[in-house]
Each structure stands twice: as C-alpha cells, then as structure tokens.
Amino acid sequence: xxxxxxxxxxxxxxxxxxxWAAPMFGAIAVxxxxxxxxxxxxxxxxxxxxxxVRILFIHIPAAWLAEFAYACLAVAxxxxxxxxxxxxxxxAQAAAPLGAGFTVLALATGSLWGRPxxxxxxxxxxxxxxxLALLLIYLAYMALRxxxxxEAKAARAAxxxxxxxxxxxxxxxxxxxxxNTLHQGASVFRAGGSALAPVFYWPVxxxxxxxxxxxxxxxxxxxxxxxxxxxxxxAALRAARG
Amino acid sequence: xxxxETGKYAFFIWTAYGITAAVLVxxxxxxxxxxxxxxxxxxxxxxx
Numbered sequence: 001x002x003x004x005x006x007x008x009x010x011x012x013x014x015x016x017x018x019x020w021a022a023p024m025f026g027a028i029a030v031x032x033x034x035x036x037x038x039x040x041x042x043x044x045x046x047x048x049x050x051x052x053v054r055i056l057f058i059h060i061p062a063a064w065l066a067e068f069a070y071a072c073l074a075v076a077x078x079x080x081x082x083x084x085x086x087x088x089x090x091x092a093q094a095a096a097p098l099g100a101g102f103t104v105l106a107l108a109t110g111s112l113w114g115r116p117x118x119x120x121x122x123x124x125x126x127x128x129x130x131x132l133a134l135l136l137i138y139l140a141y142m143a144l145r146x147x148x149x150x151e152a153k154a155a156r157a158a159x160x161x162x163x164x165x166x167x168x169x170x171x172x173x174x175x176x177x178x179x180n181t182l183h184q185g186a187s188v189f190r191a192g193g194s195a196l197a198p199v200f201y202w203p204v205x206x207x208x209x210x211x212x213x214x215x216x217x218x219x220x221x222x223x224x225x226x227x228x229x230x231x232x233x234x235a236a237l238r239a240a241r242g
Numbered sequence: 243x244x245x246x247e248t249g250k251y252a253f254f255i256w257t258a259y260g261i262t263a264a265v266l267v268x269x270x271x272x273x274x275x276x277x278x279x280x281x282x283x284x285x286x287x288x289x290x
Binding site for chain 2: 038041051052054055058062098104112116214221225226229231236
C-alpha cells in the first residue's frame with residue numbers, strides 16, 4: 001500500500017484525489033454539523049452555565065481546529081523545508097488563513113461565553129493569551145509570505161517562522177496546567193476520559209468532527225487554488241519569455 | 243427535540259452563533275473564489 005503523503009506528493013494525483021475528496025469532506029461536515037447542533041440544542045441546560053453551554057458546542061471545536069490547523073501548517077512547512085516539495089509548501093500556505101479563521105472564532109466565542117460566566121470578555125490569563133499569540137503567529141506568517149516577491153525565499157522564511165511558532169502549541173495545551181488560569185482545565189480530550197456528561201460530550205464530539213471535515217474540505221480547495229495559481233504564474237512567465 | 247429558549251443569555255449565544263456562521267461562510271466563499279479565479283486564469287493561459 002502506498003503511504004498517503006507519498007501518494008499525494010504527486011500534483012496530478014493530488015488534483016485527481018482532491019477533486020472528489022473536497023466535496024465529500026464538505027458533505028460529511030454538513031451532516032455531522034447538523035447532527036451535532038440537533039443534539040446540542042436538544043440537550044438540557046447545564047445546571048451551572050444555563051443556556052450558555054450552547055456556546056461550547058461551537059467554541060470547543062473552533063479552539064481544537066485553531067491548534068490542529070497550525071499543526072498541519074507546521075508539518076507541511078517542515079516537509080517543504082526539508083524536501084523542498086512544492087505541494088507541501090502550497091499546503092502550508094493554504095492552511096494559514098483557515099487556521100486564522102478558526103482562531104478568531106475560538107477567541108470570539110470564548111469571549112462571548114466568558115462575559116456571562118466570568119463577568120468579563122477578556123482576561124490576560126495564560127490560555128487566552130497563548131491563543132491570541134497563535135492568531136498573531138498566523139497573521140505574521142501570512143504577512144511574511146505576502147511581503148516577499150521571491151516565492152522561494154518567502155516559502156523558506158515562512159516555513160522557518162511556522163516551525164518556530166509551533167513552540168506555542170504545547171504552551172496553549174498545557175497552559176491550564178502550568179499556570180493558575182481562569183480558563184478551566186482540559187475537560188474533553190484528557191487522560192482518564194472526558195469530564196463532560198454524555199448529553200454534552202457527544203454533541204461536542206460531533207461538532208469537532210464536523211469542523212475537522214470542513215477544514216479538510218476547505219484545505220483541499222485552497223491547495224487546489226494554490227496549484228492553479230502556480231501553474232498560471234508559470235504559464236504567464238513562459239508566455240512573457242516568448 | 244431541540245429547544246431554542248436562551249433566556250437572559252440570548253445576546254451572547256446568538257451573537258456567538260452569528261459570528262461563527264459569518265466566519266465559516268466567509269472562509270467557504272474566499273476558498274472557492276480563490277480556487278475558481280486561479281483555475282480560470284490557468285486554463286485561459288493554457289489555451290493560448
């Protein structure tokens with residue numbers, strides 16, 4: 001059996017695969033998202049949080065995807081840097097705006113949950129601050145790529161930035177353990193099982209899977225766009241040279 | 243069955259869902275537009 005990364009490293013094979021995989025992941029995301037929302041809104045209100053527990057069905061998946069997308073960006077950057085693979089670089093470039101979008105969602109929905117529960121939209125605790133730093137790293141990555149005309153130099157510089165920024169991922173994850181934070185500790189993905197009641201756990205899991213499928217679909221669409229952009233620019237260069 | 247009573251937290255809950263819908267729609271629209279634009283450009287250049 002051919003390992004998936006090797007199979008997908010051929011641009012022609014990738015384009016053939018992503019042509020049907022992108023809409024398939026999109027359809028899976030819609031089905032899982034509708035199921036998650038249905039179960040989430042059918043669940044009873046939490047005895048402490050009241051109806052604001054509904055926000056967690058969109059906050060936890062966004063926070064998970066903010067980190068997951070960055071992990072994808074970092075791995076793709078490493079492959080691009082080590083193997084100088086064009087498709088890996090396109091994958092890294094395509095992951096950044098999506099990851100930034102999910103990070104904005106994690107911060108916004110968390111803030112809207114925090115106001116009624118904590119009494120404030122924002123507090124400079126370790127979890128919130130490290131997620132804000134993640135957003136800034138995403139923005140810096142995109143700004144760096146956009147600021148250099150030489151695509152090879154931009155790719156190399158951005159890949160190094162992405163790998164340095166990956167240090168922030170364990171900081172985000174363990175921030176609630178390493179420091180005394182207002183943000184609660186891990187409650188869904190943790191050793192020893194989830195702390196959530198099943199009526200809240202399953203909607204969260206379905207929504208996480210829906211968000212992951214949506215990310216997979218949009219990531220493939222964006223990588224395809226990058227492949228076409230590079231083909232168009234190469235063709236334009238050939239035409240200009242006559 | 244789902245029940246949509248949000249009581250005194252309505253503003254926070256519906257704003258969170260509204261922002262989520264807006265950002266997800268924006269991500270879908272920009273991703274598809276980016277891919278369509280460059281696909282059309284690449285195909286036009288290939289025909290020349």
